[in-house]
Each structure stands twice: as structure tokens, then as C-alpha cells.
Amino acid sequence: MPSPPSTGAFRRGVHAGLPFVIVVGPFGLLFGVVATEAGLDLAATLGMSLLVVAGAAQFTALQLMIDQAPTLIVILTALAVNLRMAMYSAALTPHLGAAPLKVRAFAAYVLTDQTFAAALAAYERRESTLSEKLSFFFGSAAPVVPVWFGATLAGALLGQSIPPDYALDFAVPITFLAIVAPMVRTLAHLVAATVSVVGALAFGWVPYSGGLLIAAALAMLAGAEVERRREAAR
Amino acid sequence: MRLDPATVWIVIAALAAGSYLIRFSFLGLIGNQPLPPWVLRHLRYTPVAVIPALVTPLVLFPAATGGEPDPARLFAAGVAILAGLATRNVLAAILAGGAALYLGLWLT
Numbered sequence: 001m002p003s004p005p006s007t008g009a010f011r012r013g014v015h016a017g018l019p020f021v022i023v024v025g026p027f028g029l030l031f032g033v034v035a036t037e038a039g040l041d042l043a044a045t046l047g048m049s050l051l052v053v054a055g056a057a058q059f060t061a062l063q064l065m066i067d068q069a070p071t072l073i074v075i076l077t078a079l080a081v082n083l084r085m086a087m088y089s090a091a092l093t094p095h096l097g098a099a100p101l102k103v104r105a106f107a108a109y110v111l112t113d114q115t116f117a118a119a120l121a122a123y124e125r126r127e128s129t130l131s132e133k134l135s136f137f138f139g140s141a142a143p144v145v146p147v148w149f150g151a152t153l154a155g156a157l158l159g160q161s162i163p164p165d166y167a168l169d170f171a172v173p174i175t176f177l178a179i180v181a182p183m184v185r186t187l188a189h190l191v192a193a194t195v196s197v198v199g200a201l202a203f204g205w206v207p208y209s210g211g212l213l214i215a216a217a218l219a220m221l222a223g224a225e226v227e228r229r230r231e232a233a234r
Numbered sequence: 235m236r237l238d239p240a241t242v243w244i245v246i247a248a249l250a251a252g253s254y255l256i257r258f259s260f261l262g263l264i265g266n267q268p269l270p271p272w273v274l275r276h277l278r279y280t281p282v283a284v285i286p287a288l289v290t291p292l293v294l295f296p297a298a299t300g301g302e303p304d305p306a307r308l309f310a311a312g313v314a315i316l317a318g319l320a321t322r323n324v325l326a327a328i329l330a331g332g333a334a335l336y337l338g339l340w341l342t
Binding site: 023052088216 | 237239241242243244245246247248249250252253254256257258259260261262268269272274275276277278279280281282283284285286287288289290291292293294296297298307310311314315316317318319321322323324325326327328331332335
């Protein structure tokens with residue numbers, strides 16, 4: 001019996017989302033462990049994953065809280081890491097913008113690096129109706145988002161039984177480097193990353209971790225400027 | 235070390251609301267107006283602009299060694315970067331960096 005088109009699209013979405021589980025699972029586990037080691041209780045650790053649903057921003061906030069940065073700086077910096085999602089939101093709007101508000105509100109909740117990458121690639125590959133596109137999108141989220149929650153919970157429970165002397169302090173820096181290195185695909189990315197590092201060192205004296213935001217703003221401008229010039233030269 | 239629970243929940247609430255609004259922005263509120271290209275161009279670089287600045291002091295001056303540069307941690311960071319560039323795979327880079335860290339700690 002042939003399934004209705006949206007069921008097929010949901011299944012295709014699940015297939016596209018499944019490979020990301022290999023990344024999201026261990027990543028969530030690590031977040032649970034590190035957050036617990038840092039002193040967050042089970043509710044806060046799991047609550048963060050349930051409510052924020054953004055690994056890199058969660059690790060950023062965690063690290064800055066461990067560093068005793070002022071709360072406002074913690075929030076601003078972690079949100080800056082998530083600003084890229086405005087770009088995802090904008091890119092998905094031509095595809096999902098005609099859906100009812102409630103559906104779009106839920107789509108925004110499960111909009112992650114993974115669901116965005118899977119969905120946009122699929123939308124560009126084949127023509128589909130709005131309902132197929134929505135089914136695909138939620139299909140791609142179906143394996144990714146619950147695994148993020150479950151892995152965080154498992155990590156938090158595991159973290160309570162790991163003694164604190166396993167050099168886990170360095171799990172966060174390694175995770176950040178592992179997230180960011182694969183993103184460096186063009187000269188513009190490389191320039192932005194380099195300005196970011198140099199800026200962090202040059203403005204390290206600014207109080208309240210303010211140098212971080214200065215370095216990030218300069219790096220963003222540098223990356224965008226390199227891209228603009230390379231496009232103009234073409 | 236204990237983080238103050240009230241502060242933690244303030245951060246969680248603000249991040250949850252802020253992150254949600256960022257995601258909902260165009261999809262929910264702004265509708266189908268395309269973003270100006272210069273805005274997209276800046277948004278594209280936010281992760282590579284923020285994360286290296288965050289991680290640089292953690293790598294060079296780790297708190298675990300009292301802020302003194304540590305060969306094992308520097309080595310691990312280098313391996314994680316190279317593995318990430320070579321494989322384009324986050325998990326592979328985490329595993330390579332972790333293995334390098336424990337190898338480095340064992341050797342030094």
C-alpha cells in the first residue's frame with residue numbers, strides 16, 4: 001500500500017536526521033557530565049537542554065559561569081553563539097513560512113544545526129509541497145532532539161559518579177575546538193577565527209570578560225569583509 | 235565548586251527565551267522578507283568569531299594548572315583542531331583531542 005506523500009516525507013526526514021545521532025548523542029552525554037561536574041543539579045542540567053536546545057551555546061554559558069563571568073556577559077556571549085540561527089530561520093522562511101503559526105512556533109523550537117542542514121539540503125534537491133516540507137523537517141528532528149535530551153540526562157546521571165580528577169576541565173575546550181574546526185571552510189572563516197584568537201589575547205585585560213565580545217565583534221566584521229572583497233573581486 | 239542555583243536558572247531562562255526568539259524571528263514574526271545580504275554575511279561568521287575567542291584563554295592558561303600553559307593540554311588542543319579540519323567531523327575531533335590529552339598527561 002503506498003503511503004501518503006507526507007508520511008514518505010517524514011520517513012525521509014528521519015533517515016536524514018539519523019546520522020546526526022552519532023554526533024548529538026555523545027555531545028549531549030558530554031554536556032550532562034561536564035554540567036554536573038561544574039555543580040549544576042539534575043534539574044538545571046536537563047532543563048538547560050530542554051529549554052535552550054543548542055549545544056554550543058550551552059557549553060559557552062557553562063564555561064563562562066565556571067569562570068565566574070557576570071551573568072549579563074554569560075547570557076550575551078551564549079546568545080551571540082546562537083545568532084547564526086537567525087540565518088537558519090531566514091533561510092527556512094521561504095519554505096515553511098506559509099504554515100500555520102502554531103506549526104511554525106514548534107518548528108522554531110526544534111530548529112538546530114542538524115535539522116536545518118538536513119532540511120535545506122532536501123528542499124534544494126527536490127520540489128515538494130508545504131506539507132511534505134513540514135513532514136520532512138519534523139522527521140529530521142524526530143531522532144535528533146529526543147536523543148539530545150536523553151543523552152544529557154544520561155550524562156548528568158553518569159557525571160554524579162565520575163570522580164572530579166579526570167582532567168574533565170579540558171573536555172569543554174576540546175569540544176569547542178572540535179565544533180569550530182570543521183566550520184573553517186573558507187579564507188573568510190580562517191580570518192574570522194584568527195582575529196577572534198588575537199582579539200581574545202589583545203583584549204584579555206578588559207574586565208568582566210568583555211574582551212570576548214569585542215574580539216567576537218571584530219572577528220565577525222573581518223570575516224564578512226573578506227567575503228565581501230572576494231565576491232567583489234570575482 | 236558550586237554554582238549559585240538562582241544565577242544558573244536566570245541564565246537558563248534568558249538563554250531559552252533569547253535562543254527561541256532568534257529561531258522564531260524570521261519564521262514567526264518577520265515573515266517572508268529576505269534578509270539584506272550584508273546581515274547574512276555577518277551572521278554567517280558568528281560561531282567562528284565567538285568560539286575561538288572563548289577557547290583561546292582556556293587552552294593557553296588552563297585553570298587546572300593554575301593558569302600556567304600546559305604541554306599536554308596544548309598538544310590535545312592542536313590535535314583536536316587538526317582532526318576537525320581533516321575529518322570535518324565533530325565527534326572524531328573530540329575523540330582525537332581526548333585521546334591526545336590523556337596520552338599527553340600520561341607522558342608528562
